[in-house]
Amino acid sequence: MKVEIITIGDEILIGQIVDTNSAWMAVELNKAGFELEQITSVHDREDHIVQALDQALTRADVVLCTGGIGPTKDDITKQTLCKYFDARLVFNEEVLRHIEDLLRHRRRAINELTRTQALVPDKALLVPNRVGTAPITWFEKEGKVVVSMPGVPYEMKTAMSSDIIPRLQQKFTTPEVIHKTVLVRGIPESALAITIAGWENNLPDTLHLAYLPDFNLVKLRLSAVSFTPELVKAQLEHHLAALRNILRDAILAEDDIPAEQLIVERFAAGRLTLATAESCTGGNLARRITSVPGSSAVYKGSVVAYSNEVKTQVLGVDTTLLERVGAVSSEVAEAMAVGAKRLLHTDYAVATTGIAGPGGGSDEKPVGMVWVAVASPGGVISKEYRFSLGRQLNIERTTQTAMLLLLDLLRGVRPESLL
Numbered sequence: 001m002k003v004e005i006i007t008i009g010d011e012i013l014i015g016q017i018v019d020t021n022s023a024w025m026a027v028e029l030n031k032a033g034f035e036l037e038q039i040t041s042v043h044d045r046e047d048h049i050v051q052a053l054d055q056a057l058t059r060a061d062v063v064l065c066t067g068g069i070g071p072t073k074d075d076i077t078k079q080t081l082c083k084y085f086d087a088r089l090v091f092n093e094e095v096l097r098h099i100e101d102l103l104r105h106r107r108r109a110i111n112e113l114t115r116t117q118a119l120v121p122d123k124a125l126l127v128p129n130r131v132g133t134a135p136i137t138w139f140e141k142e143g144k145v146v147v148s149m150p151g152v153p154y155e156m157k158t159a160m161s162s163d164i165i166p167r168l169q170q171k172f173t174t175p176e177v178i179h180k181t182v183l184v185r186g187i188p189e190s191a192l193a194i195t196i197a198g199w200e201n202n203l204p205d206t207l208h209l210a211y212l213p214d215f216n217l218v219k220l221r222l223s224a225v226s227f228t229p230e231l232v233k234a235q236l237e238h239h240l241a242a243l244r245n246i247l248r249d250a251i252l253a254e255d256d257i258p259a260e261q262l263i264v265e266r267f268a269a270g271r272l273t274l275a276t277a278e279s280c281t282g283g284n285l286a287r288r289i290t291s292v293p294g295s296s297a298v299y300k301g302s303v304v305a306y307s308n309e310v311k312t313q314v315l316g317v318d319t320t321l322l323e324r325v326g327a328v329s330s331e332v333a334e335a336m337a338v339g340a341k342r343l344l345h346t347d348y349a350v351a352t353t354g355i356a357g358p359g360g361g362s363d364e365k366p367v368g369m370v371w372v373a374v375a376s377p378g379g380v381i382s383k384e385y386r387f388s389l390g391r392q393l394n395i396e397r398t399t400q401t402a403m404l405l406l407l408d409l410l411r412g413v414r415p416e417s418l419l
Contacts, residue, residue, distance in 0.1 A: 001172045002037045003029055004060040006052050008067035008077050009151055012041045021066050021156055032165050033174030033225070034062070044068055046080045053084060053146065061144055062168060067151030069134045071113045077148055078121065078137070085139050085146075087123035092135070095120060099133045127163045131155050138167070145171070176229040180236055181256035182220040184247060185404060189213045192220075199242055206232060207239065215400040219256060249413045252404070259403035260288040260295075266410055267298035272347040274406075276302040277315055277340035279327065280354035280370055284399045300344040305336060315339030328353050328365050330382040333373035337382075341375040348410075349375045350402050354385075356394045368394050372402045374409050381409065 005025055011017045022039045029036055037060050042048040049068075056063045068077030082089055096118035103110050117133045120126060124137035127147070132155040139146045147164055149156045184192055189211055193200075200209055206226065212219035222239070226232040244251060253262055267274055276285045286302035289295050303314055308327055311317040317335040325331050336351035354370025361367035367389050373382035383405060387397045408414060 001034050001062070001174050002060040003034045003062040003064060004037050004056040005039045006049070006056060006063060006065045007039070007041045007151070008044060008049060008065060009041075010044050010074075012067075013043060021151065021153055024153070024157060025064065025066075025160060028160060028165060030177055030179075032169060033177050034168065034172075035225075044074050044076055046076060046083070049077065049080045050084060057144055057146075061172065063144075063146045064164070065146065065148045066156050069148055069150055071116050071134075078119075081124075081137065081139065081146070081148055082121045085121065085123050085141065087121040089119040090122045092118050092120045092126070095126065095135050098129075102131075102133060127159060127167070129155060129159060130162060131158050136163075175225050175227045178224045178226065178229060178232055178236065179256075180222045180240065180254070182222075182240070182243065182247075182254050183252040183256075184218045184220060184250050185216070185252040185408070187218065187247075187250055189218050192218050196220075196243065196246055199239070199246055202242075203239060204235065207236065215397045216404050217252070217259075217400075221256070249411075252407060258288075259400060259407060261292050262407055263289060263403055263410075264292040264295045264298055266407070267348075268294060270410075272298060273300055273345075274298055275300045275340045275344035275346040275349040277336040277349060277351040278302060278304050279306055279311070279336070279352060280356045281352045281395050281399050281402070282306060284395055285350065285352065285402055288399055288403070300346050303340055303343065311336060315343065326365070328355055328369060328371060330371050330373070330384065333371035333382045334375070334380045337373040337375035338380055347377055348406065350406050351375075352398050352402050354394070354398060356398075357389055357391045370394070370398045370401075372398065372405050374402075374406050376409055381414075 005022050007019050007022055012019050019041060026036050040052050042052045053063065065077065068075045099114060099117055100110055114133060117135065120135050121137055124139050127136040127138050129136050132150055132152060134150045136159050137148045149159050187195060193211065203209060206224050208223045210221045212221060222236060224232045278285050283302060283304045289299050305311045305315055308322050312319050315336050316339040317332055321331055321335060333351050333353045336353060337349045340351060341349035351373045352370060355361050355365060355367050357367035368387040370385050370387065371382055373380060385401055387394045
């Protein structure tokens with residue numbers, strides 16, 4: 001069953017906002033067994049919307065539209081859909097009561113402009129907008145469905161989860177979509193493809209393999225779409241067992257979850273604690289880890305030692321060491337990790353120091369040179385990395401690499417021992 005998404009709004013096309021709605025919808029639709037055919041963004045113009053609808057309905061069974069249904073003059077989706085489906089706007093008392101109740105709860109008065117939200121197409125099924133004032137409309141014609149939803153993300157997500165996807169599943173029979181993701185550590189994408197070429201060639205047509213490279217990781221995603229999911233899952237497990245025998249320690253995890261979540265889960269399972277000492281990452285490592293629910297059980301805190309004074313006065317890095325080898329060095333990275341571990345009384349500590357750029361580099365220590373260190377109950381190790389010249393990219397790559405180095409040490413695997 002094929003679905004298309006049309007996002008409506010000038011603000012998307014001029015880059016004022018990022019279309020996060022489509023990405024979220026794609027994930028949820030895929031889980032429900034719907035195949036996403038295309039995503040299109042259009043202006044707040046009647047001709048543009050109509051053209052997009054015409055094209056989408058030649059390819060898809062369901063078209064989901066977001067945006068353009070507010071009460072202001074620039075929002076024309078509702079009026080355009082009325083013309084498209086030869087409908088007329090009628091006043092709906094039930095919608096008005098919902099709007100009044102919602103605004104009363106928010107301690108706001110209804111005005112005449114908001115009142116026009118109760119005008120709805122007479123040929124549409126009304127779907128509850130449980131958290132907003134704009135009514136959600138569902139049109140059907142010749143077996144195909146067009147749904148118009150708000151562009152406000154939390155309103156759209158509520159509607160999709162509570163009403164739209166369940167209604168679509170009732171109307172259409174869909175297969176089960178099965179995904180299995182294997183996180184591979186320490187093998188570049190091309191080398192990985194060579195390593196598992198024989199295994200990949202033996203995969204049946206029912207299983208599709210995708211390579212998804214990330215910072216110092218490659219995600220191998222096996223996918224299948226089937227009306228007999230148990231048979232496919234057994235087949236999938238058979239081929240995964242063979243992959244495990246090939247990659248062994250290079251497999252970091254068999255789930256599509258971020259490194260920070262793996263850290264929190266594995267530290268919690270081992271009843272271990274963690275601290276960070278950050279220079280070039282400026283707190284980004286702490287941000288990533290604390291974004292995981294439950295991280296407070298394992299993560300004690302961070303010292304953002306951006307200046308040498310903080311490195312010496314807080315983390316206890318020797319001043320003469322900084323003068324001799326400089327802040328961007330294995331010795332200082334290790335001293336920072338040891339200092340954070342001691343200061344915050346943790347089992348492990350991770351430290352980052354480097355030159356994020358765009359300035360500050362030299363021939364000896366260019367922009368993108370970083371050192372990452374991990375202090376553990378068994379001692380301290382450090383490793384040098386060279387990244388790109390972009391500041392934000394250097395910060396993100398250093399953050400990811402530091403977490404992966406920690407995970408390698410935690411599971412007893414040193415990066416150089418991987419394939």
